[in-house]
Amino acid sequence: MLDIPYTLIRSKKRKRTLSLRIDDDGRVIVQVPYRTPEKDVTAFVRSRQAWIEKNLALYRQRSRECGKPRRFVSGDTFLYLYDTYPLEVCDRGKGRPLALVHGSFQLDRGSHEKARELFVKWYAGRAREIISERVDHYRRQLGLPPIEVRITGAQSRYGSCSADNRLSFSWRLIMAPYPVIDYVIIHEIAHIKHKNHSKRFWDFVESVMPDYRQRRHWLNENNHLLML
Numbered sequence: 001m002l003d004i005p006y007t008l009i010r011s012k013k014r015k016r017t018l019s020l021r022i023d024d025d026g027r028v029i030v031q032v033p034y035r036t037p038e039k040d041v042t043a044f045v046r047s048r049q050a051w052i053e054k055n056l057a058l059y060r061q062r063s064r065e066c067g068k069p070r071r072f073v074s075g076d077t078f079l080y081l082y083d084t085y086p087l088e089v090c091d092r093g094k095g096r097p098l099a100l101v102h103g104s105f106q107l108d109r110g111s112h113e114k115a116r117e118l119f120v121k122w123y124a125g126r127a128r129e130i131i132s133e134r135v136d137h138y139r140r141q142l143g144l145p146p147i148e149v150r151i152t153g154a155q156s157r158y159g160s161c162s163a164d165n166r167l168s169f170s171w172r173l174i175m176a177p178y179p180v181i182d183y184v185i186i187h188e189i190a191h192i193k194h195k196n197h198s199k200r201f202w203d204f205v206e207s208v209m210p211d212y213r214q215r216r217h218w219l220n221e222n223n224h225l226l227m228l
Helices: 038-047 049-066 109-142 171-175 178-193 199-208 212-225
Strands: 007-011 019-022 028-033 077-080 083-090 098-101 104-108 148-152 159-161 166-170
Touching: 019 049, 019 212, 028 038, 038 049, 049 212, 077 109, 077 171, 083 109, 098 109, 104 109, 109 148, 109 166, 109 171, 109 178, 159 178, 166 171, 166 178, 171 178, 178 199, 178 212, 199 212
Parallel strands: 007 028, 083 104, 148 166
Antiparallel strands: 019 028, 077 083, 098 104, 159 166
């Protein structure tokens, strides 16, 4: 019996594939083509029930470990490029109120009230630097230059490519390992060439990154860990 609540999103842009994820709030999100019959949606979710239960358990564990909402106290842990760093609240004096120093994040005691804002700014800055470097690398390799690269605060969509080839990436992506970051970048650069998820699109992605399925799988399985 299926007793897991989920949010269903029907999309006219999605042609064939059904997908499932757990968002930052612990909601199960199911995305399907617009005219997908209800029985097919139910069958799909039921087929993924074990995955849902396992990952909801991981989400709850992560929430307990990190605190939800975050307290930003000494001992809290934060991901950066999928390495875990503890937080130390201390007197940093003048200068940067938040920094990654000697294997730990240091937060100035006097800036505790705006700790989340400081972390978002820090993550966004690192994302802008690292993702821009990786985009430039693949741009030169593939000969597919974007018009612009933007870093956004998107909560569940890690990358996008506009009709005029402007690429956007969520700063949350910087919590993931490098291979996953590269997969999202390749995915969006590929949209400069193919504006859909056709077979030609996926064939192109595979020609650049033969193991993209494993990287995509990691993101689908672990996206709920990339939260602040």
